[in-house]
Amino acid sequence: MQLVNKVRSFLVDQNYYIDIYEDNIHIFHYIDIMKLQNEEIILQMDGFRLILIGENFRVKRLENREILVSGLLKNLVFER
């Protein structure tokens, strides 16, 4: 996975990116987790806060710079 991340970071010249699928949200390069609850997840990103609001959030994968969350996303807020 680390190798894939390295390749991705080499190819994608971005500070972060967020992939939103039907039931999953995949976020790369977050800095900190401020809140982790079933209905709300707040992540500290580089220069802003990302607020995920929805239902039945469940963490599927949690790594140093990567988080995969499943659940119903209702609202996505960039708080600067």
Place this chain on the structure above:
Amino acid sequence: MNRFVWIEVEAIQSSKVLLKLFKQNINVLEVQYLKHGLRFKMDASQVKKLKKIVGYNFRKVHESGIYALLDYIKKKWLIFSGLILFCCFLFLFSHIIVSVQVIHSNKEIRDLVSKALDQYGIRELTLKKDFQEISKIKEQILKDYPNQLEWLEIEVSGMKYVVRIEERIITVPEPKKERCHLIATKSGIVKKMIFSVGDSKVTLNDFVKEGDILVSGELIANEVITGLVCAEGEVYGEVWYTTNVSIPLNYEEKQETGKVRYNLEWSKGSVNHLIFRPRLKNYVEEKKQLFSFFEIPISFVKQKEVTVTPKVYNEQTALEKALQLVDEKFKMKLGEKEEILSKKVLKKKVNNSTMEVEVFVSVIEQISRQVEFSENKEEG
């Protein structure tokens, strides 16, 4: 290769546990939400970090790949070590030889072969040799003892070698006799003469005594010896014997009832021991060897119940039995061209439980033998 472990933890709020894992820089690769907690997959190298998280009881439930197997073996070490031990014993028992059995009636040959086998490493408590090695040893032993051994076979039978030998018998041809008569070995009446060389001194139905010349090696013409030869042939005569036989009058008649019981038996030497107590009072047995355990044969025994009825021969039957016995006795010592002519009961005496019978037997048997003689004087 990365080593992963599955950890289970009880928690009211699963998200708190995940946050604490995040704070400890623990990478969670997969998460499963349970009713009262979490199960997650993580790198085994980070397990130590879990100790820093207080208030939760983290339990290792499963490891991935080969480590899971190793962990399983570690847990069931007793079964696995037993299995390994069993395999070792199995290998040992199937590859070790506990006895070498040399089969031959001559003790000298047995000793000779045993010594040779020992020299080539075929001995007790050694590992089994392969087929090629055994073949080489066989050839070598036959080469070493060309005058004593004709054939040798080494058979691997379970945990023993069975060695069968054929002794080489070197027959030195008898020197051909130059001058000999055929003389009578017994007194009797000449009944059949077959001779190719010699001068007949008797005719059919002549009575001859032991030592009489039957066919002479001196060829006479006009009362002058014209040649000396070795008489060759066979002369058969009627010979008489009297023989005594004793027959027991009481005997037991056994009748099968149809009731059958099964048992197991082990033998030590010539003594047999039943493993289970026999449940039948009177029975006849049929045995079949199942296997041999350390030279102790274990047999399956079929016991058939019989009723035993004591019976007594009447005089006529006893007499018939006695004559049958005489027949068997004579047939054992008579040759192919020899036969019993007649039998006659001379005397019979009945005791309490036996009958003594004296029988006169008339037999046709060979009565001639070659005897060498010197030119002027016969040899006896």
